[in-house]
Amino acid sequence: MNGVEVARRAITGITGREPAEVRPVGGGDTAAAFAVRFADGSSAFAKWAPEKMPGAIDAEAASLEWLAEPGVAAVPAVHGHDSSWLVTEFVPSTRPTETAAAGLGAALARLHASGAEAFGAAPPGGPADAWIGLAPMRNEPTADWPHFYARHRIEPYLRSAVERGAIDRDGAAVISRVCDELDDLAGPAEPPARLHGDLWSGNVRWGERAWLIDPAAHGGHRETDLAMLQLFGCPQLDHVLTAYQEVSPLADGWRERVGLHQLFPLLVHAVLFGGGFGAQAVAAARSALAAR
The missing domain is CATH 3.90.1200.10 (Aminoglycoside phosphotransferase (APH), C-terminal lobe)
Known part of the structure; x- marks a missing residue:
């Protein structure tokens, strides 16, 4: 099973939604990362952390939720996670102003x-x-x-x-x-x-x-x-x-x-x-x- 298919199954299991498209993207040096599109046109971002990094996904999910809690900074919403996969809101990037x-x-x-x-x-x-x-x-x-x-x-x-x-x-x-x-x-x-x-x-x-x-x-x-x-x-x-x-x-x-x-x-x-x-x-x- 290739990486995209593994990601597709994990995203479906976490969100309860079958992605229409899963595309690998750059995810930094810690994980495999994927841009996700659903049938209704909505999007998400998914990343995977290897077994050699136990607790990494739990830590990041908790971090995102804690930073978002005051409502003062823009932080991607957490759609769900398990011990290996994190699915969040997709944030496009443009030039800084x-x-x-x-x-x-x-x-x-x-x-x-x-x-x-x-x-x-x-x-x-x-x-x-x-x-x-x-x-x-x-x-x-x-x-x-x-x-x-x-x-x-x-x-x-x-x-x-x-x-x-x-x-x-x-x-x-x-x-x-x-x-x-x-x-x-x-x-x-x-x-x-x-x-x-x-x-x-x-x-x-x-x-x-x-x-x-x-x-x-x-x-x-x-x-x-x-x-x-x-x-x-x-x-x-x-x-x-x-x-x-x-x-x-x-x-x-x-x-x-x-x-x-x-x-x-x-x-x-x-x-x-x-x-x-x-x-x-x-x-x-x-x-x-x-x-x-």
Whole structure:
């Protein structure tokens, strides 16, 4: 049985509707993905996660539902899922506009302000052991952000990056120093924000408004989402940040803390892809220490 037929059967089982068309599309590095059309002309999107990623579909479904719950950000509706397949609303993509970017900034500000139970809290119904891309990610409620960020977002990936040779001993010492000094580096204390959690520019779909897709949601620091959005370049970024600030101004010094918050996704990339990401992570750690 080919992949399209497997997808067709899974979609039918989950939605109770027989697709008229199932077409493979790009789905990132974590899954097989399919555009779906039903006989009535409506559409959907389906993705599959392999057995080597247990809990990935449950985590994403819970993330999407949690981000959608406040009604402030555009998030694809979840039509249904099982342990291997997720079926959601299909979101087409067009060119980004200033209006959509400003809307994204305002929506993110309100989404973050919707809050979370704790730093490191998983979405309601979501597993503690989740994923960011192909890397496992632990969501563990923690009393304060510096402790959470060091223990669950820096240290596990630093260990793996060192084991894989992506970061040498000297670089690891710099990053460990960041963990030791996070109380001084973190800036003013803030309540836990409701984060998308993997907000690089590829997880924003542009249309009349901007949609948030492929989340790794959890309770965290709002500057982490914004720093990740800046990491690989985001269209109309200035309009996103300006609109965010108009709704919910960021604490003084936030620009100097961008490297601190980019340290987590850079370490994830160092673990997954090696190359220059280890060096970039060390550079981000040095910038965080220098910005104090």
